Amino acid sequence: MAGGSTLPKRALGRELRRLRERSGTNQAAAARAIEVSPQTIGRLEDGHASRPTTLQINGLCDRYGASDEERRFVLDLVQELRAMKLSGGGWWRAYDDEIPRDFNHYLGLEAAACHMTSWQITLLPGLLQTPEYRRAIIWAAHPDWPTADVERRLELARHRREKLRDRTFRLDVLLSEAVLRHHVGGPGVMADQLLHLVEASAWPNVSVRVVPYDARSTIGLVVRSFVFLEFPVPSNTRIAEPPVAYVEGYTGDLYLERAGEVAQYTEAIRRIAKVALNEQETSELVARIAKEYQR
Incomplete structure (x- = not known):
């Protein structure tokens, strides 16, 4: 699976939960079967456990009465997790010191997505977002940050934009007209940002539409x-991952x-x-508002 370890973790957790519930086993009994805590089973099923062992997975398959095909499927996912761990995970891991834990999870989903x-x-x-627009947002949220930390966040944003090169x-x-009217960074920053938005909307894999006031x-x-x-549907399992709706909050996502x-x-x-x-x-509305900022 492309883009990091988020999807195989989720797929593994979902399949283990399905097998457990089908067998009528509760999390406490599953935990006793492989000598871990019920919390560990919960984390595994939620897609948060990072290092399940082959012995643990086989023990759960035994307890759940998994078929040979089901066992191969979950073991393949475990193997894929290990391969990704050895490769260092997603590119954003280099910015772990700058990324809140919740948003780290989002970056894994964004990297793996085929449609957003x-x-x-x-x-x-x-x-x-243009770099100057993004810089204004960072300064607004973190006015005391050193310049080096701000620039590191901008570098992270630049890496994220590489996603748009994937055709x-x-x-x-979809944007509220209010997004175009908020003076983020001042008139010059907004004019450049809106002109970039017009340019991006002409790219073959990008669509931009505004909901007017x-x-x-x-x-x-x-x-x-x-x-x-x-x-995307992974070639090895042919099982589609369900979509995810991400809602960002000021204190949690x-x-x-x-x-x-x-x-x-x-x-x-x-x-x-x-x-x-x-x-x-x-495009006509955005270009018109960009001109207003340029006056």
């Missing part, structure tokens, strides 16, 4: 900003992947897109 839909009501999505990846952006539907304001990530939650965000995207300007109308 971003709805934003306050700021532009990270993949389309198998698609980014659909006078749009009738308010569903986008109700659900707030979010990113909806979809993933949410990762939503249950079927009901995914359905709600899918419907929200449909309803927001229904009232958004088309791509040509959006």
Whole structure:
């Protein structure tokens, strides 16, 4: 699987949970079977355990009555985790000292995604931010940071933007008009940022559409900003990973992947897109506002 160890961890945890529940085994009994704590079983099933051993996985398969095919599947995932661990994980690991733990998880998902839909009501999505726009955001959030730390965050952002060079990846952006009007970094920064947005919207794998102030539907304001990530079907398992809705918070983030939650965000995207300007109308609006900043 491309892009880091997040997806195989999630796939392993999901399959182990399925096997356990099918067998009627609770987490405490599963923990006793391989001599670990119930909390360890929970972390493994949630996709957070980083070093499950072959002995542990085989012990769980025995306890759950897994078939030979099911056992091979989970052991393949364990092997893939180990291979990724040896390769050093994703490129962002070099910035671990700068990345909050929650966002580290998001970067793994972003790197693995083949399609992202971003709805934003306050700021532009990270993949389309210019360095100066991003710098203004960092200074606003962390006014006491040393310049070296700020520049390191900008380097991280530059690495993230490399994702857009992958033509198998698609980014659909839906923006509230308010995003274009917030004076992040001042008029000059905003003018350059909006001109970059117009340029990016012409790229074959990027779509940008704005929901104007006078749009009738308010569903986008109700659900707030979010990113909806979809993933490719891996060639080795042919089992698609479910989409994830990511909601960033000031003090913590949410990762939503249950079927009901995914359905709600899918419907929200449909309803927001229904009232958004088309791509040509959006480019014209963004260019017009950029000129206003240049006066």
